[in-house]
Amino acid sequence: MHRLWIAAVCLAAYGTGQAQTGTPSAQTRAAERAAIADKRAAITQAQMAGEQACRQRFAVEDCLEDVRNQARAELAPLRARELTLNQQERQERAAARLQAIEAKQAQTVPPAPLQAHTRKPPPDAAALEQTQGARAAEAAARATQQRQRQAEHAQRVQAQQAQAAQRQQQAEHDWLEKQRQAKERQERVQAEQNRQRGQPLPVPPAGATPPER
Numbered sequence: 001m002h003r004l005w006i007a008a009v010c011l012a013a014y015g016t017g018q019a020q021t022g023t024p025s026a027q028t029r030a031a032e033r034a035a036i037a038d039k040r041a042a043i044t045q046a047q048m049a050g051e052q053a054c055r056q057r058f059a060v061e062d063c064l065e066d067v068r069n070q071a072r073a074e075l076a077p078l079r080a081r082e083l084t085l086n087q088q089e090r091q092e093r094a095a096a097r098l099q100a101i102e103a104k105q106a107q108t109v110p111p112a113p114l115q116a117h118t119r120k121p122p123p124d125a126a127a128l129e130q131t132q133g134a135r136a137a138e139a140a141a142r143a144t145q146q147r148q149r150q151a152e153h154a155q156r157v158q159a160q161q162a163q164a165a166q167r168q169q170q171a172e173h174d175w176l177e178k179q180r181q182a183k184e185r186q187e188r189v190q191a192e193q194n195r196q197r198g199q200p201l202p203v204p205p206a207g208a209t210p211p212e213r
Helices: 002-019 026-054 060-107 125-198
Strands: none
Touching: 026 060, 060 125
């Protein structure tokens, strides 16, 4: 029952992280990693206690296998969540690098030419219009490229989050299947024990002399 509670808490924590808008902050992820470490330690301790109890029972190997399968099933969602946190941190670092590059590019403006001591003639109106049009076209092209990069980044993030959710769903399915198999094995072992305890003693052959008192 204790191990089932740990798994439920882990799945609830994952669901809460998914429901939040945006990527969790670094402080939130650090707290979640600490919680995962605590849960992993509790699962390991429960596994050790279960293995110790198995050595006092009938069918030791089957019991040990059930305990270890149980521990692996409970650890799987924790590992899946850790992978999701790692992916989120990589995405944050990539986004920060992209923003730094874009900010640096935006700040790189060619220096203004030095004013000559002599007054220059006013620029030709057609040339000025052409220059302004070229600058506007360059600005529009840069804005289009930036929007395209942001859209590609958003698509990558969405695909990675979908993969992480699929891995989590598969881990939950595997855990439930292992739970079912472990329960069936335990029932078979219990039935075999009951059958052996319920068998009558062998009937002595006819004419056999009872043992002397």
